[in-house]
Amino acid sequence: MSERATLLGVRDLHVHIGESHIRQGVSFDVREGGITGLLGRNGVGKTTTLRGILGMVPRTGSVTLAGEELVRSRTHDIVRHGVGYVPEDRDVFAGLTVEENLRLAERSGSPLRYDLVYELFPELKARAAQKAGTLSGGQQQMVSLARALLNAQNRLLLIDEPTKGLSPLYTRNVADALRRAAEVATILLVEQNLRVAQALVGDVIVLDQGRVAFTGRVEELMDDPALTRKHLGLATTESH
């Protein structure tokens, strides 16, 4: 790996949901720039890890952003340090219009990237007055990505399965948007579609059985069938 500074540092992250101890002591770094893939079999806890980083679930350990400790901060405060989040289920506000969804994401004191957002997703401008709940899945994903990209202050984007359930056309659009987004922010990407992941990510972190099983370059992982079979299982045979 080249010598890029660590932007996100996760150390000994434990996540508790109810009585369950979901994530047990995960540690990894995300280097500044580009797209880092967070991979692993279904149910291994990738989404929980992202939610743990953001403080959306009770957790302990250490989460640093550019060296600043955030594990005791609340979610909105962590986000205000420059983190954008695209959840697995998009979570657009169905009763609000597209324009209202974007306006809600605006943060005072942060320059806004409406030009970039509308360059990547021109459809959103045309549908500004439409209720987000009436959009297709692909269009909702655009809204969700646009909200995370909107604030120029956001230097880290946590993006959870952005191509899940999308048509090939929208999958290509989202992949193109992620490539462009990686020019302005560092991305930690959870992606089950290995073809997409392979095309986009540089560094990878593989989770298996509640711990980090592999870190390195994506080529190292993909060039080793034994490694992919062991840690990604059936996911290696997925075709989209």
Added chain:
Amino acid sequence: MSTIALLTITGVGLGALYFLVAAGLSLIWGLMRVLNFAHGAFFTVAAYGGWVAATAVPGNLWLQWLVGLLVAVLSGALFATLTEVVLIRPLYARPVGQVLVTVGLALATVALVQGGFGNDPKTLTLPAWMNATTAVLGADIPNTRWIVIGAALLVLGLLLFFLRRTRYGLIVRAGVENRAMVEALGIDVQRAFTLVFAIGGAAAGLAGWLAGAYYGTIDPVRGSAMLIFAFIVVVIGGLGSVVGSAIAAVVVGILQQYLNFYGAAGVGDFAVVLLLAGVLLIRPGGFAGAAA
């Protein structure tokens, strides 16, 4: 015809009172998922706060009444804000604790008011115009009905303006749908919680004072009685929906008035419970579903 006019306008007036209590209750539930059994206490404390202030003002009855109104609204908002900050905030992750603490606060408030002011109703001295009536279709409608209805329409308009035209309103509407995602956009939902509690408390306080004008007296337990019907209105209207609450409040108020008049006393109240059961069976999300 005059009876119908009287029953309808009185029913709308009663619905207006229900709406003022239910609007805050609905927003508090929609945004925060807090079942606030202390909402009736806001109504009661505000009514007595207004009464104390009004009786301290010498002279002009309109001035007394308006001072009482202002103090009632402010004391409702203040009491609600303190309740949220001191009692509810530490219990956001513990719904059972919220129910226990708000029920306890409601009971304690009634007991404290009874201890301080006695069980007997306090009579409000109203300006002469409020004690007069206006003829509509042959019916003499007490003028207090117009004031209650006008205030409810004003509050409905202000709430809709707040929800649809301000950033905090946008946050509340989004928070009703998905609180966690609002927080994940970098917004401190906690502030919106406090604001919604304050607005709900102010509206309940207004209801407490206007109910004094509507009934001619204030007493320690009316807030609890209003709360029961306000809960029914919130469920029928759709949890989290202000417009749904307004429609449901008018339906409930008119239904009660007609059936209590044409049936035996209490039939109207029973019919409201039947209406609730029917709505829950046919349309569990209420008239409007969950949308502020």
